[in-house]
Amino acid sequence: MGKPFEPPSDRDGIENVDLKAALEERYLAYALSTIMHRALPDARDGLKPVHRRILHAMRLLRLDPGSAYKKCARVVGDVIGKYHPHGDVAVYDALVRLAQDFAQRYPLVDGQGNFGNIDGDNPAAQRYTECRMTEVARLLLEGMDEDAVDFRPNYDGQEEEPVVLPAAFPNLLANGSQGIAVGMATSIPPHNVAELCDAALYLIGHRDATSEQLTTFVKGPDFPTGGIVIDSAASISEAYRTGRGGFRVRARWQKEDLGRGTWVVVVTEIPYGVPKARLIEKMAELLHEKKLPLLADVRDESAEDVRVVLEPRSRTVDPVVLMESLFRLTELESRISLNMNVLVGGTVPRVIGLAEALREWLDHRRVVLQRRSRHRLAQIERRLEILGGLLIVYLDLDRVIQIIREEDEPKAELMRVFELTELQANAILDTRLRSLRKLEEMELKREFDTLTAEKADLDGLLGSDDLQWKAITKQIRGVRKTYGPETPLGRRRTTLENPPDTSGIDFSEAMVEREPITVIVSQKGWIRALKGHVADLSAVQFKGDDTLKVSFPTETTAKILVLASNGKVFTLEAAKLPGGRGFGDPVRLMVDMDEGSEIVTVWAHKPGVKLLLCTTDGRGFVTPADGLVANTRKGKQVIGLDEPATASLVVEVGEGDHVAACGTNRLMTVFPLAEIPEMVRGKGVRLQKYRDGALDSVVIFRLADGLTWPDSAGRTRTVAGEELAKWIGHRGGAGTMAPRGYPKVDPSKAGRP
Template sequence: MGKPFEPPSDHGGIESVELKAALEERYLAYALSTIMHRALPDARDGLKPVHRRILYGMRLLRLDPNTAFKKCAKIVGDVMGDFHPHGDQAIYDALVRLSQDFAQRYPLVDGQGNFGNIDGDGPAAYRYTEARLTEVARLLLDGIDEDAVDFRPSYNGEKDEPVVLPGAFPNLLANGSQGIAVGMATSIPPHNAAELCDAALYLITHPTATSEQLTSFVKGPDFPTGGIVVDSAEAIAEAYRTGRGAFRVRARWTREDLGRGAWNVVVTEIPYGVPKARLIEKMAELLTERKLPLLADVRDESAEDVRIVLEPRSRTVDPVVLMESLFRLTELESRFSLNMNVLVSGQVPRVVGLAEALREWLDHRRTVLQRRSRHRLAQIEKRLEILGGLLIVYLDLDQVIRIIREEDEPKAELMRYFQLTEVQANAILDTRLRSLRKLEEMELKREQAALTAEKADLDALLGSEALQWKSIAAQVRAVKKTFGPETPLGRRRTTLENPPDTSDLDLAEAMIEREPITVIVSQKGWIRSLKGHVADLSGVQFKGDDALKLSFPTETTAKLLVLASNGKVFTLDAAKLPGGRGFGDPIRLMADLDEGTDIVTVWPYRAGAKLLFGTIDGRGFTTGSDGLVANTRKGKQVVALDGAAVVTHCVEVGEGDHVAACGENRLLVVFPLTEIPEMARGKGVRLQRYRESTLAYLTVFKLAEGLTWPDSAGRTRSVVGEELAKWVGHRGTVGIMAPRGFPRSNRP
């Protein structure tokens, strides 16, 4: 056996740390880095660091809107080498998105070449594409060389990069932003710049304005791809107040008439962020899976503009119903979430409302105005000092030349002789000979007067908050004029409408392909459907000793009503019935039938129909079928029962005006239908009185046409007119023996 292991006494510089503390420290550092330097935009300029570095790098390359394009490879290389060491593809992807007019409401980069498309296709490689800044980007960068913002060293310390851009454009809300950090995310939709400017101007004059008040200017999002926002004004106002919510965006469509009653639906705008190719591919899949029964075909006829043609299955289809079904199943309607989580003052992540977001931008613009004004003031003071020296020496230029030619230290002699400052002496020594002829006294005095007046204005501006806000308001108005509603870029693209009223549309029925079927119900309560309207059911097989109870033709879009002997009515969807290849399924699996309860009858629901219920003890009432439809498996209790009574009959009233009731004792009574009350639910009234019998037969007919029934030989027998008169009486009576030929079973 060897010696037990002993740790070395010298730790060799290794430090023991607790794993939990180390993980927390490192994860916190990662989380802060993601939040501050990657995912969340700054509330002041609306940019993330990668976008800010791209724009600043392009500014250093002098890629202004009126200059020539440069290769994106050059831009990406410079940005990666100087400011953003996170991979060329990440930088190029961000650059591409800044140029896409379907992704950015106001593009910051003007691209030349293949920069992708709305179908979701990617851009060409950066060696093939070129770019330059747009006017919007120029506004964001305006004044960056005038000490408008702070700078910090880049990642390698070789250059300085701006902490934030001056931001003369309300970019945060105008272009929106999306990002996922650690433990938080941001999602801000694009908005209309002119509306934002109106809201900002109102906020300048009303500093305490609320987000609800500002929604009178900012109606809602304005997506680059257009579309329709179908949220209520109250919901939009609440979302802007809290900074959290969601917007329902729908495609814009029109009905295109093809003549002779034929028509198509043409979609011209799709929701923001939905790739058109993926949208059409999904619709085609649903079409193949027969989940869009109202739609026959979908075609993409887009060129520069979106044009998706939807061909209906039939010209009788309601286009509104067609589109509502597509909105439910496809991305023709999508939800864009609102989570205005931004870096306030560039440091604190917080969810802000509309008013606070605009206030952050305006306060930043005021800071930029003050810094640029001080920078300009310092330049003016320096120039005025130089002009003062030039005016002093102007009258004796010959002495200046002599001192420069003859003195060993001309600067010191100039300062002594003319009482100049060092700055003034340096300016005179740096003046070229060719410039001496331009040193005219009037010109120098004119420049001095202009600069003095400008200095006075800047001093007044810096000393007055009111003048500062007046200057900012003028800048905002200039932005609004540039991007006003009358300009192609500034015109609102997304319209706002109230939520559609679909209460009268049966979308569930619209989603089912309408086909004829025959419903079969067996004696033991098994149900199934056969395709088509089948008249001959002799070949239908049943399980064991089961047999046919009833059958009727209907369609797959119909609802079926099932009456149970305990007085409950259940609702089934015809489309969900099992097929006719097997024996079907028990109705008990589709509805919550009580133990010992039998199925009385099943019939297709018809809107507005009137029905007559009858119980075994001879009670009954009429009711409308519309109140019988139930949305749950529990059904609706319609008939109230006494003791051991059960429901035995349900007949449709139709155009009948009299009721015929017959008991097991073969006593028949006929009375007017008006004697039976119409009720939503209840016990009903006495139809026929019995001593030791029960209700066996119940029907509704027209008295003028007589009472008709088939006999055992298959012939039709009837009692009409005076022959029927002796049975006509009032409800609740015992009745008279049924006429000759009435079936012995008392059940025609």
Template sequence: MGKPFEPPTDRDGIENVDLKAALEERYLAYALSTIMHRALPDARDGLKPVHRRILHAMRLLKLDPGNGYKKCARVVGDVIGKYHPHGDTAVYDALVRLAQDFAQRYPLVDGQGNFGNIDGDNAAAQRYTECRMTEVARLLLDGMEEDAVDFRPNYDGQEEEPVVLPAAFPNLLANGSQGIAVGMATSIPPHNAAELCDAALYLITHPAATSEQLTNFVKGPDFPTGGIVIDSAASIAEAYRTGRGGFRVRARWTREDLGRGTWAVVVTEIPYGVPKARLIEKMAELLQERKLPLLADVRDESAEDVRVVLEPRSRTVDPVILMESLFRLTELESRIPLNMNVLVGGQVPRVIGLAEALREWLDHRRVVLQRRSRHRLDQIERRLEILGGLLIVYLDLDRVIQIIREEDEPKAELMRVFQLTELQANAILDTRLRSLRKLEEMALKRELDALTREKADLDALLGSESQQWTSIARQIRAVRKTYGPETAIGRRRTTLENPPDTTGIDFSEAMVEREPITVIVSQKGWIRALKSHVADLSGVQFKGDDALKLSFPTETTAKILVLASNGKVFTLEAARLPGGRGFGDPLRLMVDLDEGSEIVTAWAHRPGVRLLFATSDGRGFVTPADGLVANTRKGRQLVALDDPATTTHCVEVGAGDHVAACGENRLLVVFPLAEVPEMARGKGVRLQRYREGGLATLSVFKLAEGLTWPDSAGRTRTVAGEELAKWVGHRGTVGVMAPRGFPKSSRA
């Protein structure tokens, strides 16, 4: 045997680390880094670190809205070199998105060149494009040079970057944000800035306002690509209250007359975040696969604006049904999630509601106001100190000049003679000779008076919370005026509307091309659909020793109901049945049929029909066919059975008024249909009583027209109403021997 394993000791220079603890520690560090420094936006300025660094770098490059453009490569280089040690592609992609007016409701970057388009095409390389900041970005940065926010060292400690921006614009909700972190994600759609300002002003005067109350101002998201939000006001209010939910957004369309009764649908706005090229490509694929039977063609006639033309299959198509079918199958309707998971205070990731999001922004604006005021106050106090010294020396300029000319240490002598501070003495020594005029003295006195008044105003502002909120409200009103509904950029683009009432429309039928078919079910439970209505089925082939069980004509738009011996009714879409070229598919693969159960019958569903169901032990009831349609593979349990009974018959009631039931003992009873109750499900009532055996045949007919059946020779025989007198009785009786030639068995 070899030497037993001994863990390395410290003398080997190796440290023993528990793998589980090391993985937990490192993964936690990675998760926190992703959450804090990459994926989640700050609730105060609505930016992620990469966006904040881009704007900070553009500010240092003096790319203000009124200045010229610079190459994007220059900006990206500064960002990755100074602040963001990641790939240039990631930084450029973030910069491009900030410039796209179809991605940002209020773009932060003014781009020149190819910055991509709504079709999903990529932007040109960064060496070809140029950029500068927009007015919105300037508002976000306003006050940076006035100590409005804290700075922190960059990744290598040689530069400083802002922890958060002053954010004079409600960017978190106005532009929204998307991000995926470790174990959490965020998705905030864009909103209208004017509505956010109105809600913020209301929140200032009503600090306890709830998210539900603020929805009186913020009606819903406002996407840069427009569209229509079709959610109810209650669901929107609940989403804003909890910070979680979603919005259903539809494309905006109009019906355009082309003359002579023809028309087309023109889509002018598509849902947010959906590339137009992908949308049209998917629609073309569905059209080719014949899954859009109401649509004949789709064309993209877009130029600067969106114009997608949809041609109907025929002029008789209802445009509302056409669009509703497209909304169900394509990205013309999409769901925009709401998950307001943000960094609160720049530290804690939390899901917040509308009111808390605006409160975080307002509280941040108050901190910025206080910091800028204190910064200005410090500047004023420093200037007042200098002005005080200058005014002192103006009283004896000759003495000042003499001291400067004759003394070896003029600063110290000035401080001693005139009782000046070091700051004042330095200011005097730095004063130019041409400034020593009487006019300058008067200007200094005016400046002193103005700064004194400004200092008093700032002291009053810092000492009064109400004055601070008044000042903040004034700033917000200015933003609202700039981005109000009367401006081109501030006008609401997304409307909130109720969708058309489509409760009476069967879309499963509307979205399938109507064609005649013949449904065939074999003895072993295989089903298929032959094209057109086929009367002669003698040439139909079956697998092995299988044979025809039943067939019926219908259309591809129909629903096929299948009755099983266990009392369940299953629903199949006729359009999805296998074609008639092969042997079809087993029904057991299409529905969840219990082991040991068999297929009793199948038929095409027709609304409004009433059906009589019966079991082998002679029980039955009537039920409406409309309640049998099920949307799942499990079907609908209709008949409750007592073991060993099975479900054996399903007969359409139609205009019949009497029921004929015949047992395996050849005894026949006829009774009024009114004696059979109508039920949604259950065991039913006794139709006929047996000493042995069970129910063999069942039919519903009009007594006045007589009972009709085919005999063994294929001829039709009828027993008139008056001749049926000896068989007419009540349900639950044994019955009388059936007439000659009456069939021995009928299962449907």
């Protein structure tokens, strides 16, 4: 064995590091950076760092709501140069989104130029567009100059940026947020600010209020693009309680009559976050692929407002059925997820509910109020100190002027003679001569009294929790008045409604174009569908030595039922059967048929009818055909079997009242249909008893009409009811020799109803 590896003695500054530990440390640092400084919003102001930096840069550029616009490139340059050392494209994209009224419920940026549209078109380059702040952004920044929030050094330590904004606006819930971090994500839809203010006011008076109680005020999301939320109140309440869930949002539509019985559907609002151009493109693709059989055409007639026109295939189409089918297949209905994963206190990522989100904002507003009040109090105390010195000086102006003219160090002498502070002495020395008049003294006394009263109010405010919450209540009511439901921006755009009852609509049939077909099944279990109702199948070819087993006409909207020898029934969609150009596909590839079982028969399902299911050992029972339809590939185990018996026949009951059962031993028995029980599944009851042989055929007929069958020459033979006396008995009998000419079952039609 060689010597173990030893690092070289001369390291040249190289340090050995464990790879696993190094990767863990670096990945953790990356994950924390992504979570804290990129992807998750702060619960207090609802902003991510990039948005906060954009607004801060715009504030320093004095882009207030009433000021002139400036180029977006100027803002982007300041942001990436001072605060956000990332690409300009990312910053401009964030700025653009803040200005899009179809993306932001309450835009923070007032844009001038091409900022994109609801179709999904890109905005113009940043050198062409201009921007300034909106009134909502001004509310978020209100108090920045009054020590309302903390600042921290920027990335290179040469500038300072705010840790959080004062946020006099409930931005987290009002505008929502989307983000993907490392191992976690956030998704908060926008809400109506008037409802949020009402909930916050209730929370101030009831600090222990739950999220369920607050849903009395916050009904649900309020998207900038409108739409209809169709979730139940219980599911919405649960989502707000846990902070996790989702909302189903549908497009708003109306039926527009064109006269003479014709009509179209006009979509006026589409779900939030869905580009209109992509929505129409996808609908056109589905229309071309014939997956929207009820729709004839889709047109975009939008101008300033959304107007998407949907033309039905015919005037007889039910508009509700048309729209319900489109909601299922297109983005006219989408799901907006709720995952309120935010930075609580700016440091801890956590999923919170509605009540805690509003409580975080209210607590932040209280801290901001306290800090602004202390800042104002400090300013007042400084000014009162100065005013106190000036008022002292006015009592002996001549002495003051003498000291200033004659003393080498007038400040020190003034401080000694009048017992002034350094601040007061400096203020006296800075006073202009023209201010030394009687009127000015009166103004100073009036200002002193006013500031003294304001100081007392601020002292009382900082010493009383009730006064603080009253001040916050007043601020919130002001926001609610500005953005109330009677204002254009504050009016609720998304409504909450119950979807129409569609329990009686078969959408699998409604969403398939109805066309006649002929289903063909071969002896080896290959199935296909020919277009149209084909009576002559002589030209149909089969693979190898395969031959025809079953064929029947139906439509593309039908369900095809397959009975296997082991008693299972499988369901196929007629519209999904392979075409008639080839040999078709094996049924075994479409369903999970057990090994060793064979196909007994195949038929088209008829809703509402009843069927008689039989086995080779002469047992059977009546069952509703609707109960045989299966929704999975595994099918339904309907018939119970005792080996070696197998499933053998399916007969439609129709209006018959008697059953004629005939065995392979040519013995036949006739008995009332009422003696066979109706069951959903099971082994059934004995129809005919055999010493040797098996059940060959079953016919259900009306005794008054007699038993009828076609003979080998194509003529119809009938045995009248009174002539059937020797065969009539009860079920389970061995029977009597069948009438002359009574046929054996045709193998090509065996078992099919």
